[in-house]
Amino acid sequence: MRAAVVERYGGPDVVRIREVDDPVVAEGELLVRVEASTVGSTDGTNRVGRPAFARLFFGLTRPRHQIFGYDFAGVVERIGPGVRRFVPGDPVYGTLSPSPGAHAELVRVAEDGVVARIPGGLDGADAVSMLDGFFTAIPFLRDGGRVRAGQTVLVNGASGTVGSAAVQFAKHLGAAVVGVCSTDHLELVRSLGADRVIDYTQGDFTDAGGRYDVIFDAVGKRTFREYRPALTRDGIYLSTVPTLPVLLRARHARSTETGRRAGILFTGLRTQAAKSADLALIGELAASRAIVPVIDRILPFEKIAEAHRRVDGGHKAGNVVVAMAPVLLETRATPEAAS
């Protein structure tokens, strides 16, 4: 099979398509022919090997896992002995996180791993674009922020993968949502259900006098100290990015303590059971169109280095998809896909 292989840390051009051995499916496992995957922010940071301490986990001198990508959508090609829930031909989506390997034409997934049938009406590109953002936004808002109807939630970075999911999920929970992004993305964020959008290029929302029950900094661009005055008395600031100040202040994030506080979660490290439950929720919400995929662009698998470049830019709107199945490019003749 073909896979995108990263043999050393560096810029987007270190990602090369290579022939590698097909995975061998074992008992209780599915072999999935991948139609689409996403290149996400985590792939970008894994590729450059920063921050430096992350190399303790990802490989000191070169990446330990040389095939990146966590999320996949595709079709079950073969099943191992004992598999009951799936048959060859089933359209499925899921995640391999915390171990990568989805930037490949075939992946091996445990039947009791984080995998489910794709809800009707979604193709592979749509399906895979529901994963990274919602797998992150759901636990942050539901478990970290305990968001409930009537609260006001501000999402900073509302047009990114995590932010666009957070806007939608906070609306689903019944909150009033304020999204912060740049001028180019105001319409997108409004279309996802935000009650108000703030253009960060035109001013600082913390100066505008608003008070929020939850501030979710999906892109970790500011500090708790800067946000604190914009929180309600018992408001919580949640960040996806583990900076030292956030880590030092984050100890009360999931406690029942009151007062203005900060929190962080590491959603990729949650149990398979917790992720599977959230995949079921994502499936239900997607099937009822309560949430929709947000796709920045779809690129052919061969152009995966370009996908990494787009991610490195820090301004993608939603997800950057790489398509292994040419049909996804044909049916979605976006300028990016066609180029």
Ligand SMILES: NC(=O)c1ccc[n+]([C@@H]2O[C@H](COP(=O)([O-])OP(=O)(O)OC[C@H]3O[C@@H](n4cnc5c(N)ncnc54)[C@H](OP(=O)(O)O)[C@@H]3O)[C@@H](O)[C@H]2O)c1
């Ligand atoms: N802790 C966890 O468990 C966890 C899980 C998943 C992801 N993450 C982390 O979450 C972060 C976000 O990931 P992502 O994939 O959502 O990022 P992303 O899609 O790359 O974010 C891009 C968005 O950020 C916006 N942005 C850029 N500069 C901004 C600024 N100064 N103020 C407000 N918005 C700004 C851009 O909007 P404009 O173009 O309009 O500027 C763009 O739409 C990453 O650092 C990732 O590693 C953490």
